[in-house]
Amino acid sequence: MILSRRTLLGGVMAAPAIVAATRLGWAADARTLKISHQFPGGTLEEGDFRDRLCRKFAVEVEKRTNGALKFEMYPNSSLMKTLAQFSAMRKGALDLSFYPMPYAGGEVPETNLGLMPCLVTSYEQGMKWRKAEIGQEMTRILDGKGIKLLTWIWQAGGTASRSGAVLNPADVKGMKIRGGSREMDMMLKEAGAAVSTIPSNELYAGMQTGAVDAAITSSTSLISFKLEELSKHLTAPRQKSYWYMLEPLMMSKSVFDSLPPDQQKVLEAVGEEMESFGYKAAREDDERVAQIYTKAGVQVQDMPEDVVNKWKDIARTTAWKDFADRVKDGARLLKLAEQV
Numbered sequence: 001m002i003l004s005r006r007t008l009l010g011g012v013m014a015a016p017a018i019v020a021a022t023r024l025g026w027a028a029d030a031r032t033l034k035i036s037h038q039f040p041g042g043t044l045e046e047g048d049f050r051d052r053l054c055r056k057f058a059v060e061v062e063k064r065t066n067g068a069l070k071f072e073m074y075p076n077s078s079l080m081k082t083l084a085q086f087s088a089m090r091k092g093a094l095d096l097s098f099y100p101m102p103y104a105g106g107e108v109p110e111t112n113l114g115l116m117p118c119l120v121t122s123y124e125q126g127m128k129w130r131k132a133e134i135g136q137e138m139t140r141i142l143d144g145k146g147i148k149l150l151t152w153i154w155q156a157g158g159t160a161s162r163s164g165a166v167l168n169p170a171d172v173k174g175m176k177i178r179g180g181s182r183e184m185d186m187m188l189k190e191a192g193a194a195v196s197t198i199p200s201n202e203l204y205a206g207m208q209t210g211a212v213d214a215a216i217t218s219s220t221s222l223i224s225f226k227l228e229e230l231s232k233h234l235t236a237p238r239q240k241s242y243w244y245m246l247e248p249l250m251m252s253k254s255v256f257d258s259l260p261p262d263q264q265k266v267l268e269a270v271g272e273e274m275e276s277f278g279y280k281a282a283r284e285d286d287e288r289v290a291q292i293y294t295k296a297g298v299q300v301q302d303m304p305e306d307v308v309n310k311w312k313d314i315a316r317t318t319a320w321k322d323f324a325d326r327v328k329d330g331a332r333l334l335k336l337a338e339q340v
Contacts (some may be wrong), residue, residue, distance in 0.1 A: 030067050030068055030069070030070050031068065031069055031070070031259075032070045032071065032072055033069060033070070033071050033072070033095035033096060033255070034071070034072050034074060034079060034094060034095045034096070035054050035057075035058065035071055035072070035073050035074065035095065035096040035097065035098070036074040036077070036078075036079040036080060036085055036094055036096070036097045037050060037051065037054065037074070037075055037077075037085075037097055037098040037099065038075075038076070038077045038082040038085075038199060038200070038201045039051050039075055039076070039098070039201070039220075039221070039224060040075060040076060040224050040225075041073065041075030041076060042055075042075075043055070044056060044059065047224075048220055048223075048224045049220060049277075049278065049281035049282070049285065050098050050220060050247070050278075051073075051075050051098075052281075053098065053151070053153075053249070053274050053277060053278050053281075054073060054096075054098055054249065055073060056274060056277065057150075057151070057249065057270055057271065057274050058070075058071035058073070060270045060273075061266055061267060061270050064266045064269075064270065065262075065263055065266055068263065069259075069263055069266075069267075071096075076201070077201060079094070080094065082103070082199045082201060083103055083199065085097040085099055086099055086103060086104040086107060086147070086250075087107060089146065089147055089250060089251070089252040090107070090145060090146035090147060090252070090253075091146070091252075092146075092252050092254040092255055093252075094252060095251065095252055095255050096150075096249060096250065096251045096252070097249075097250055098247065098248075098249050098250075099247070099248070099250050100114070100115070100180070100199075100200075100245055100247050101113075101114025101115065101245065101246040101247060101248065102114045102115035102180065102181035102182070102183075102245065102246075103199070104147075105181065105182055107145070108141065108142065108145050108147075109323075109326070109327045109328075109330075110138065110141050110327060110329075110330075110333060111138075111142075112181055112182055112183050112323060112327070113134075113138070113246075113323070113333060113334075113337060114181075114245060114246035114247075115180055115181035115183065115184060115243070115244075115245045115246070116181075116183050116315070116319060116320065116323065116334075116337070117179075117183060117184050117187045117242050117243065117311060117312075117315040117319055118242045118308060118311055118312035118315045118316075119244075119315075119320075119334075119337055119338070120154060120244040120246075120337075120340075121240060121241070121242070121244065121308060122244075123154060123156070123279055123282070123283065125340055126154030126244055126246070127152075127154070127275075127279065128340045129152060129154075129246070129337075129340060130152045130272075130275075132336070132339070132340045133336050133339070134333065134336040134337045134339070134340055135152070137333060137336060142250075142253075143253060146252065146253045146254060147250050147251070147252070147253055148250065148251040148252070148253045148256045149248050149249075149250055149251075150248065150249045150250065150251055150267060150268065150270075150271030150272075151248050151249035151271040151272070151274045151275055151278065152246065152248050152275060153246070153247055153248060153249075153275060153278035153279060153282065154244050154245065154246050154247070154279075154282070155218040155219065155220060155244065155245050155247055155282045155285075156218065156219060156237035156241045156243065156244055156282065156286055157180070157216050157217050157218045157219065157222075157237055157241055157243035157244070157245060158216070158217075158219055158222055158234060158235050158236045158237045158241065158243075158286075158289060158303075159177075159214055159215070159216045159233075159234070159235040159243075160207075160214065160215050160217075160222055160227040160228070160230075160231040160233070160234050160293075160298075161175075161213060161214035161215075161231060161232060161233040161234075161235075162207050162210075162213055162214065162230050162231055162232060163175065163213045163214070163232065163233075164232075164233065165233040165235065165299065165301065166214050166216075166233065166235050167235055167301060167303060167307055168307055168310060169191040169192075169310055169311060169314060170191070170192075172188055172191050172192060172193040172214075173191065173192030173193065174192060174193070174194075175193050175194070175213045175214055176193070176194045176195075176196060176211070176212050176213045176214075177193045177194070177195060177196065177212060177213060177214045177215070177216065178195070178196040178197070178198060178200075178203060178206065178212050178214070178215045178216060178217070179195055179216050179243075180200070180216055180217060180243070180245065181245075182319075183315075183319035183320075183322070183323060184216065184243065184319070185197070186318045186319045186322060187311065187314050187315045187318050187319050189318075190314050190317075190318045191314060196211065196212045198211075198212070200215075200217045200218075200221045200225065201221075201225065203215045203217065203221075203225055203227060204225050204226060204227060204229075204230065207227060207230040207231070208230055215227060216243050218245060218247070218282075218285075219236070219237060219282070219285040219286045219288070219289040220281075220282065220285045220289075222234070222289045222293075223285060223288060223289050223292055228292055228293045228296040228298055229296070231293065231296075231298050232298060232299065233298065233299050233300075233301075234289070234290070234293040234298050234299070234300045234301070235301055235302070235303055236286065236289060236290040236293075236300055236301070236302055236303075237286050237302075237303065238286050238287060238290055238302055239302045239303065239304065239305075240302070240303050240304060240305050240307075240308045241303055241308070242303070242308050242311040242312070242315070249271060249274070251267070320334060
């Protein structure tokens with residue numbers, strides 16, 4: 001094949017432009033990643049803070065990668081069912097999800113630490129996990145299962161009840177209640193409750209039909225899913241709670257690994273930066289849920305520390321013991337978590 005002088009000159013002249021474009025991230029086509037979650041959709045400024053966090057994350061990553069990474073949002077489990085999202089990420093079939101950690105307990109038992117009753121009892125304690133040894137262990141375990149954690153956020157939870165108030169262990173006897181994790185359910189069963197395993201986005205229908213009498217979930221979900229319309233009592237987590245859930249922004253490890261190092265660094269940096277927004281919003285919702293439910297005519301009470309300790313005694317002999325006995329290395333992981 002004979003190349004003309006014009007072709008050769010054209011290639012030489014174009015080369016600097018291609019190099020410059022590559023350095024600026026223009027040479028490759030933009031890659032669009034999908035973010036899925038189960039919560040109501042909103043905007044950057046209004047709506048469920050978990051949806052807003054995903055949108056803020058997407059905007060900032062796109063900005064810092066000069067548009068090389070773009071995102072599509074799928075709230076309300078509109079892309080796939082809630083419980084299918086974790087497995088899909090592990091297989092590389094879903095890119096990212098803001099996902100309740102204990103929902104993954106069936107596939108990765110260690111993730112049940114993300115909603116172990118009475119293990120985390122304050123935001124300050126939860127915020128230390130990322131850099132503590134327990135956080136490093138959870139990161140290692142999930143990396144090995146195909147999941148990359150980007151944003152660590154714990155949320156306090158309260159209890160909405162369509163019948164009697166739920167505060168002390170004796171209050172749940174004979175009640176159909178949703179705890180949110182296998183370990184929460186074990187503690188509740190020991191106190192005499194019947195348990196439900198439905199995800200939080202199905203709680204309205206569950207309470208409406210009487211499938212559940214009470215629901216324990218995060219303050220943000222108590223607000224977003226409008227359970228005040230069906231409730232008579234709310235135990236708010238403004239002071240203390242026996243329910244703290246780890247709910248991170250997760251990413252498929254195979255998708256993360258397929259990206260160039262500079263984009264990986266952006267994802268990690270923006271993910272960590274989003275935590276300050278998430279924790280501030282979670283705390284605000286702990287206050288806001290009490291205001292919303294009070295305005296709706298619901299009786300609101302707080303859970304004092306001595307009541308949390310009553311539940312903790314039950315949790316130690318049921319959920320904690322089961323985790324230590326059943327999960328590989330479970331006793332050591334619990335010990336590391338208690339040290340935080």
